[in-house]
Amino acid sequence: MxxxxxxxxxxxxxxxxxxxxxxxxxxxxxxxxxxxxxxxxxxxxxxxxxxxxxxxxxxxxxxxxxxxxxxxxxxxxxxxxxxxxxxxxxxxxxxxxxxxxxxxxxxxxxxxxxxxxxxxxxxxxxxxxxxxxxxxxxxxxxxxxxxxxxxxxxxxxxxxxxxxxxxxxxxxxxxxxxxxxxxxxxxxxxxxxxxxxxxxxxxxxxxxxxxxxxxxxxxxxxxxxxxxxxxxxxxxxxxxxxxxxxxxxxxxxxxxxxxxxxxxxxxxxxxxxxxxxxxxxxxxxxxxxxxxxSDDYLDELIEEDARRAKRRRLTWLVGSIVLVLAIALGLLLGYAWTQTRYFVGADDNTVVIYQGIQQDIGPFSLSSEHNDTGIPISMLSTYDRQQVERTISASSLEEAQEIVSRLRTTTSKDDG
Incomplete structure (x- = not known):
């Protein structure tokens, strides 16, 4: 005891x-x-x-x-x-x-x-x-x-x-x-x-x-x-x-x-x-x-709870869809903005105009080659070559083309 x-x-x-x-x-x-x-x-x-x-x-x-x-x-x-x-x-x-x-x-x-x-x-x-x-x-x-x-x-x-x-x-x-x-x-x-x-x-x-x-x-x-x-x-x-x-x-x-x-x-x-x-x-x-x-009251509460659970699931589903759509819209708008930007860079041998920004999201790149200018990297001055290799940002295609024109003019003067 x-x-x-x-x-x-x-x-x-x-x-x-x-x-x-x-x-x-x-x-x-x-x-x-x-x-x-x-x-x-x-x-x-x-x-x-x-x-x-x-x-x-x-x-x-x-x-x-x-x-x-x-x-x-x-x-x-x-x-x-x-x-x-x-x-x-x-x-x-x-x-x-x-x-x-x-x-x-x-x-x-x-x-x-x-x-x-x-x-x-x-x-x-x-x-x-x-x-x-x-x-x-x-x-x-x-x-x-x-x-x-x-x-x-x-x-x-x-x-x-x-x-x-x-x-x-x-x-x-x-x-x-x-x-x-x-x-x-x-x-x-x-x-x-x-x-x-x-x-x-x-x-x-x-x-x-x-x-x-x-x-x-x-x-x-x-x-x-x-x-x-x-x-x-x-x-x-x-x-x-x-x-x-x-x-x-x-x-x-x-x-x-x-x-x-x-x-x-x-x-x-x-x-x-x-x-x-x-x-x-x-x-x-x-x-x-x-x-x-009482049984009737319990049945009523169970039915009410079932309705509440259904509304909760519907609200969650609608909220999830809205959230996914908002995220997708944000990504689309963000991607669309990146495609208004340009930069001048280099591939293996030539100067290239790229559309987009220098950023990757996982396996996805936010830039693509817009135009290969055909200007050999080797023909650039040391300063211009370093600038191109580091890339030169441009707010528009016109600005990128002006940068390329300047590089082309500099290259022609050097040849002369």
Missing amino acids: TKAGDSAAISHVGKIRSNNQDSGYAGTHLFVVADGMGGHAGGDVASAIALQRIMQADAEFTSAQDAEAALQTAISSANAELAETVFEHPELGGMGTTVDAIVAVGDEVAIAHIGDSRIYLLRDGELSQITTDHTFVQRLVDSGRITEEEAMVHPRRSVLMRVLGDVDSNPEIDTMVMRTHPGDRWLLCSDGLSGVVDKDAIQVTLAQDLPARQVGEQLIRKALDGGAPDNVTVVIYDVGAERSATAQTPVTVGSASRPLAFQNDPPKRTGLLPSLRLHGRSTPSGPSHFEPA
């Missing part, structure tokens, strides 16, 4: 958001990240409610399978509590949250995941992504429609297909049990980190032989250096390391660390929660990166 390791939980509002809708928890056995959504009025409430319910699973279990079942129950209960909260406070309609959780049990961990927050494992210097994003673009990646690099910048990269909230009364939650090794370093993070800092940079940072909190602070800094357009939350759990004094007490960060303001307001509705409400979706009071996962 491995010893409980060092841990840390850190959250930052980022550089653009006005409030922190993330929640994080590093406890005795439980580690959680929740990324809320639903605009200013609901995202922070959703992640806080979910985390406060899931924190009840921070207990010592006899097996990882028991911990896995407890996580499943806690997350499902959190989903029901979110739906009831929306029923009593309709202004929070459309709010939801992702959840990633780990419970450490001996030399195993139980894992639960829903949404696009992520769990990574650094083992022997190699970083692996343990969870799979429940997003529209991940489905496109899985189906081979786009690459992982394209998914990073896809306009629909924030559309979630699975999430906790008031939409689905029984959301599908991914759970698993994995064995841990001494020296393993687990990272749970919101997409405020994974959407800004690439996997290689995360791996290099996690691989440092530093306490969990220092590593977490460096990851937050990297996200901020990358612009941090979203809230950033990281939770780190080290297996087999000595637990630091500051990590002995469970730590809660983000919106769950503050009182929920709406709890002081009287409920807008009373009575039992209608089951129909669990399957609907009210209009959120602010922007949300959650959209329902």
